[in-house]
Amino acid sequence: MTLPRLTLIALTLASPAVLADPVPEYEMKAAFLYNFASFTEWPEPIAGNFNLCVFSNDPIGNALSSLEGKPIQNARLSVLRITETAQARQCQLLYWSDSGVVNVRRLLQNVADLPILTVSADGESERAGAMINMTVENNKLAFSVDVEPAHRARLNLSSKMLRLAYRVY
Amino acid sequence: MNKQRLIHAIVAGVLLSAAYARADAGKTSDLTVLPFEQLLGMEVTTAAKIARQVTDEPSAVTVVTADDIRAYGYHSLADILNSIRGLYTTYDRAFQYLGGRGFGRPGDFAGRILLMIDGYATNDNIYNQSYIDNSGLIDVELIDRVEYVPGTGSVAYGNNAYFGIINIITKKGRDFGGTQFSAEGMSYGGKKGRATYGNRLQNGADVLLSFSWLDSDGQNLFFPEFLDPANENPNVASNHAVARHLDYEESKRVFGKLQYENLTLEAAYVDRRKGIPTASYGVEFNAYNQYWDNNGFVSAKYDLDLGAKLKSSTHAYYGNYLDRGAGMYLVGGMWREHNLGQWWGIDQKFVSTAFEDHTLVFGAEYRDDFQMDLHDPVATSSHSRQTISAYLQDEISLTDQWRLNLGARYDYASDLGSEVNPRIAVMYALQPQTMLKVAYSTAFRMPATYEKYYTDGEQLPNNRLQSEYVTTTELILQHDFTPQTRLISSLYHYRTHDLITDVDIDANTNHFINVGSSHTTGIEMELERKWDNGVRLRASYSHQDSIDQNNQWMVNSPRNLGKFNLTFPFMQHWLRSGLELQYTGSRRTKGNNELGSYTLANLTFTTERPVYGLGASLSLRNVFDRNYAAVAPDGLTQDSLPMDGRNVWLQLTYDLK
Numbered sequence: 001m002t003l004p005r006l007t008l009i010a011l012t013l014a015s016p017a018v019l020a021d022p023v024p025e026y027e028m029k030a031a032f033l034y035n036f037a038s039f040t041e042w043p044e045p046i047a048g049n050f051n052l053c054v055f056s057n058d059p060i061g062n063a064l065s066s067l068e069g070k071p072i073q074n075a076r077l078s079v080l081r082i083t084e085t086a087q088a089r090q091c092q093l094l095y096w097s098d099s100g101v102v103n104v105r106r107l108l109q110n111v112a113d114l115p116i117l118t119v120s121a122d123g124e125s126e127r128a129g130a131m132i133n134m135t136v137e138n139n140k141l142a143f144s145v146d147v148e149p150a151h152r153a154r155l156n157l158s159s160k161m162l163r164l165a166y167r168v169y
Numbered sequence: 170m171n172k173q174r175l176i177h178a179i180v181a182g183v184l185l186s187a188a189y190a191r192a193d194a195g196k197t198s199d200l201t202v203l204p205f206e207q208l209l210g211m212e213v214t215t216a217a218k219i220a221r222q223v224t225d226e227p228s229a230v231t232v233v234t235a236d237d238i239r240a241y242g243y244h245s246l247a248d249i250l251n252s253i254r255g256l257y258t259t260y261d262r263a264f265q266y267l268g269g270r271g272f273g274r275p276g277d278f279a280g281r282i283l284l285m286i287d288g289y290a291t292n293d294n295i296y297n298q299s300y301i302d303n304s305g306l307i308d309v310e311l312i313d314r315v316e317y318v319p320g321t322g323s324v325a326y327g328n329n330a331y332f333g334i335i336n337i338i339t340k341k342g343r344d345f346g347g348t349q350f351s352a353e354g355m356s357y358g359g360k361k362g363r364a365t366y367g368n369r370l371q372n373g374a375d376v377l378l379s380f381s382w383l384d385s386d387g388q389n390l391f392f393p394e395f396l397d398p399a400n401e402n403p404n405v406a407s408n409h410a411v412a413r414h415l416d417y418e419e420s421k422r423v424f425g426k427l428q429y430e431n432l433t434l435e436a437a438y439v440d441r442r443k444g445i446p447t448a449s450y451g452v453e454f455n456a457y458n459q460y461w462d463n464n465g466f467v468s469a470k471y472d473l474d475l476g477a478k479l480k481s482s483t484h485a486y487y488g489n490y491l492d493r494g495a496g497m498y499l500v501g502g503m504w505r506e507h508n509l510g511q512w513w514g515i516d517q518k519f520v521s522t523a524f525e526d527h528t529l530v531f532g533a534e535y536r537d538d539f540q541m542d543l544h545d546p547v548a549t550s551s552h553s554r555q556t557i558s559a560y561l562q563d564e565i566s567l568t569d570q571w572r573l574n575l576g577a578r579y580d581y582a583s584d585l586g587s588e589v590n591p592r593i594a595v596m597y598a599l600q601p602q603t604m605l606k607v608a609y610s611t612a613f614r615m616p617a618t619y620e621k622y623y624t625d626g627e628q629l630p631n632n633r634l635q636s637e638y639v640t641t642t643e644l645i646l647q648h649d650f651t652p653q654t655r656l657i658s659s660l661y662h663y664r665t666h667d668l669i670t671d672v673d674i675d676a677n678t679n680h681f682i683n684v685g686s687s688h689t690t691g692i693e694m695e696l697e698r699k700w701d702n703g704v705r706l707r708a709s710y711s712h713q714d715s716i717d718q719n720n721q722w723m724v725n726s727p728r729n730l731g732k733f734n735l736t737f738p739f740m741q742h743w744l745r746s747g748l749e750l751q752y753t754g755s756r757r758t759k760g761n762n763e764l765g766s767y768t769l770a771n772l773t774f775t776t777e778r779p780v781y782g783l784g785a786s787l788s789l790r791n792v793f794d795r796n797y798a799a800v801a802p803d804g805l806t807q808d809s810l811p812m813d814g815r816n817v818w819l820q821l822t823y824d825l826k
Contacts, residue, residue, distance in 0.1 A: 022212040023200065023214070028200065028208065030200075035205045035208070039205070057601055057602065058652075059216065066199070066201075067201070085569060106566045106569060109525060109526070136215050138346060139213060142209065148477065164205060
C-alpha cells in the first residue's frame, strides 16, 4: 500500500463527531473575573462602584461589557479602562494579560499592599506577582492562586476558590 | 505526475481549503449565572494571540510553538530552526550545522549558538556542538516552544552563547494527559516509533516519560568527484562514484521529566549511528564509514522564595558525550577513534525586587568539565577544565516608558584565564504597542577540545589556542499592530576577532589558530499575524553582509534569506494545512565557487484534533523537487553536496487517555 493511500484511510477515519460548543476564551475569562470578585472579601465595604480595571488595549476587549452593572459585593460592577499604571489605585480588581501591559513590575509596585485583587492571564510565570493567574490548559480555563500577596493586601480569598484552583502557593 | 500538474493540484487544494476555512460563530449566554465548578469544566476556544517572549527582554525573540511544529510537519529541530528569520542549516550527511547572523562557516562543528533544553546548556565539551538533527536530545513532539534569541548571550550564559541562543521549553506531562503512540514512515526507507506517557498525578506531581526509535536506509548517492574513468584507482570500491548503503541512520531517544512543587528533575539520552557516504577525511570511497554519537544529561532545578522580594533558583546538572568514528582507509586499514566528555555543574541564581524600580538578577556558577578525552590510533590525551562564573544584571524601570538593562558576567576557566562580558541595553516604549531597543554586548567562545588538542597526524594540536570574541550592536523595533499582529525589525552589526580557524601549516598538516575575524551588517524583518479562525502567518526576510579577514564574502553565508509560513484549518476545523516557503540566497563555497539560490516549498496536512484518539500528519518536503546543493565542509573532497529532492513523511498518532 502506498503512503498516499494510507493517508486517505487515516483521513477518512477522522470523520466529524459531535462535540459540545466551546465558549470563546475571553467570555470565559470575564466570567472567571466575576467569580473571583464574588469569592473574595475586601477589608472594608465597597462604597459606590466596584471598579474592575483593565488596560484599554487588552485583548479581552468587549467581553467584559456583559459584566457592566452586575451586582457584586453590595455594589455595582463598573468596568474601567485605564491607560497608565498610576490609575490602578482606584480599582478593586485589576486585570492584565501579557499582551495588554508593558511593565508588570512597575504596575505591581503601584498597587503593592493595597486592597486590590490582582489577576493576570497567561503570565510568563505563574508567579509573576498577581494573586490569581488564569491559563488555558487542555482547552479549559484554569487558575492558580498566590495567597501571600493577597494576605498582605488584607484580602480574604474564600476556601471554595482555593479548592477550585489547580495550584495554591 | 509532472511538475505542472502537481503545482496545479497544490494550488487548487490550497484555494479549496482556504474557502473552507471560516470562523466559528461564537454563541454567548450569560456565563456568570453558572456555578464556578461548572465553568471550570467547560471547553474554551482559545483566541489567537502572538506568543510573548519569555527569555531575555533586550532581544527580539522568535517563538515557534508546538502548534507550529505540528502544523508544518517539523520532525527535527533543524526543520524548526530553518523556519526562523535569519537562520539556515547545512547538511553534510553526517550532521546538520546551524548558521545564523551571516555566520555558517562549514567544518566548524561548533554552531556558535547555545542550545538549551529547559535551561540546561546542551553543547558538548569535545566539539562545543549544538545537535539539531537525529543526534539531538529531544523529539520535537515533546517540545512546547522553541525560542530563538538572536544576539550575543554571554552576559547571561557565558561560553558558547556567541551568535544567539536557542531555548527549548519542553511540554508538561499534563499536555499529554495519558499515553501517546506514534508511528512514522518517510522517504528513503525511514521509519520511527515513539511512546510517550505524561500526566499530572493525584499528589500534584507532573510526570513525562518518552521513548523513540528511528531507522532509515538512506539513499545510494552519486558523487561525480569520485568518478574514475581511467580506472586509476586499484580499489574497485569506487563503484562508479555511487556510495551504496552508506546513508543509513539509527537513532534512539529517552526523555523523562518530573515536576513536584518547586523541584524539577529532567533526564535525556540519545544514541545515534549515521553512515557517512561522502568519503570525508580521505577515507576510501564507498567503504565503511560511520559516526556513532551518544549524548545525555541529568538535571535538577529547585526554586525557592526567600521572602516576598527575593527568589532563588538552584540548578545542578551532569552531562556526557561520546562519539565513536570508524572509517576504512586504503592505506592503514580501519581507523577507529572515540572521544569522551563528561561534565557537571551547579548554578545558583537570585532574583531580587527589593529596590524600587530595580530587578536584580545575580548568581554564580561552577562547572567542572572533568573529562575531555581524545583517543585515536595516533594519540590519546586527557584534559579537563574548571570554570567559575559570576553574573549580575539589573533591569531599571526609569519611567513607564524607559527601561535600562545593565549586566556583566565574569568567567574564569582553569586553562584559559578570565573573561568579562558586559551588556548595555536601553528599551523605550513609544506606546504600549511599540518598543524600541538598543543593545551593545560582547560574547566569547572557549576553544573546543577538538580544536585545541585533537590530532590524527594531519591535524596538529595547538596548546596555546585561546577563546574567540564577538562584539555586537543591535537596534530593534517591535510593533504590535493588534494583539494578533506583530512586526519585528532589527538592524545589527557584528565584529568577531581571534576567530578559531583551521589553517594549513604545510601541504600535509593543519591546526586551529586564533587568526580569523569577520564583520557582518544585517537587517531582519519579521511579520507575524494570527486570526481568530485559526489562520496563522509568519513571514521574514533577512539580508546580511559578512566579510572575513581576507575581505572576502564569508564562506557559506547567504546574503538573503526569506521565510514564509501560512497555516489554516479547513473542512470545518477537522484538518489543517501548513504551507512553507524558504528562500536561501547564493553562497560561496570553500573552493570559491558560488552555489545558486533556491526556494523550497513544504506542504503539510494534519488532523486538528484526534478522533477516537487517532491523529495523522502528512508532509511533502521540497514539493517542486528543486535541485539544490549545500556548501561542503572542510575534510570533504566535494565542494558542494546535492540535497534531497521531493520527499514525503507520514505520521500517525494514537492517544490513550
